[in-house]
Amino acid sequence: MSTEAEQVPGAEPAVQLAPLFPVLDTLRAVGALAVLTTHTAFQSGDYLGHGYLGTLLSRLDIGVAIFFVLSGFLLSRSYLARAALRRPPQPVGRYALKRLLRIYPVYAVTVVLALLLIPENDGASAGDWLRSLLLLDTYASARLPQGLTQMWSLGVEVAFYALLPLLMLVAVGRGGPLRPLRVVGLLMLLTAVSAAWVLDIGHRMDELVAGAPLTWLPAFLTWFSVGIGFALAHVVLQQRPGPPRAALALRDLGRMPGACWAMALGLLLVAATPVAGPALLFVSTPSEALTKNxxxxxxxxLLVLPGVFAGPGAFSQVLSWPPLRHLGHISYSIFCLHLPVLHLVMGLTGYPLFGGHGFTIWLLTVLGSLVAAELAYRLVERPAMRFAHRREPPGRAPALEDAPMTHATTATTR
Structure with missing residues (x-):
């Protein structure tokens, strides 16, 4: 399905408030499975046992960056489209309720399972429970509870959700008009803040606080900014008969999915070299951390861009296949629940930490996570989303962020 609106000479701008991006559903599944794979590879010791391939497995935490780019795109596009149409943004309270109901129910279930069932979490205090349930672990400690170590990225997502209305107020004001250069200026500022945080500010903060500042939102604003930039290009291309060259260049590149994904693979191979820092849990130098970022x-x-702009063709047909899209719909539950499942797999099989059996651990974790995620999607996520939609005023057209592919989350996500 094309995501672009047709322009008719003399007609009003054909900016769509809620276009569909079916490929992005599948990309959420790609992100979730990448995160799952890097965690199983760590537990089995495959980071160390396969040389360069092991380092490449460690770089599959790229799934988090995919979530953040998707969240930046999907959540900001509604604000930019409304500005282009000179409409006010949706009320902040409604936006916050939808974000809360989208992510918190499954997260709370995961916290309860992890703290109750994983032996390493025995003896968790009331304060530990409260910090985890409020998603404050990374602000209070450098170490997260077992089974919840992936949730640092969800903490970043939530911080982005909270900041986004203010960012969009700066970028577009209240009710437009859309000024692309103003948005670009904001993205440049966010990128500079992120670089400064990774190179210097985050390290200084690390010496002053008990948490983990290098896993806080400022370190990852660049990733969200990429998604916001894509959203700006998409809206501008729908709004203007003669859009800027930069937007046209992004669109043309996005229409070449093979080239985009080949370049992405090449850059990921570069990221698996020492220029992006060590594979294990050793501290990177600031320059290595920024290079990796x-x-x-x-x-x-490059992975997300074709999902925004690619027209009809084999790429869109394959990645829009309903079973793959469904994996994207349950990807948030996969992301949340895969570490408790991994701990269960390690306990039931008796495989030691770093003791090998990587493929078996991966396969059992994938299968267990798919079952757990399907149950969580049907029993927790969907009821919560139905409740969120019941809170909408009658007859209101759905906004882009209401679409089923929205996580993050992805963060993780989204």
Whole structure:
């Protein structure tokens, strides 16, 4: 399905408030499975046992960058489209309720399972429970509870959700008009803040606080900015008969999915070299961390771009296949629940940490996570989303962020 609106000479701008991007559903599944794979590879010791391939497995945490680019695109596009149409943004309270109901129910279930069932979490205090349930672990400690270590990225997502209305107020004001250069200026500022945080500010903060500042939102604003930039290009292309060259260049590149994904793979291979820092949990130098951050921004952007702009063809047909899209719909639950499932797999099989059996651990974790995620999607996610939609005023057209592919989350996500 084309995501672009037709322009008729003399007609009003054909900016769509809620276009469909079916390929992006599948890309959420790609992100979730990449995160799952890097965690199983760590537990089995495959990071160390396969040389360069092991390092490449460690770089599959690129899934987090995919989530953040998707969240930046999907959530900002509604604001930019409304500005282009000179409409006010949706009320902040409604936006916040939908974000809360989208992510918190499954997260809370995961916290309860992890803290109750994983032996390493035995003896968790009331304060530990409260911090985890409020998603404050990364602000209070450098170490997260077992089974919840992936949730640092969800904390980043939530911080982005909270900041986004203010960012969009700065970028577009209240009710437009859309000024692309103003949005671009904001994105440049966010990128500069992110670079400064990774190179210097985050390290200084690390010496002053008990949490983990290098896993806070400022370190990853670049990834969200890539998604916001794509949203701006998409809206401008629908709004203007003669859009800027930069937007046209992005569209043309996005219409070449093979080239985009080939470049993404090449840059991911570069990220698996020492220029992007160590594979294991050793501290990177600031320059290595920034290099990895920027490489991931380009890799994730190149993977997502065809999902925004690619027209009809084999790429869109394959990635819009309903079973693959369904994996995207349950990807948030996969992301949340795969680590508790991984701990269960390690316990039931008796495989030691770093003791090999990587493929078996991966396969059992994938199968267990798919079952757990399907149950969570049907029993927790969908009821919560139905409740969120019942809170909408009668007859209101759905906004882009209401679409079923929205996580993040992805963060993880989204």
């Amino acid at each position: 920027l490489l991931y921004a380009f890799v994730a952007g």
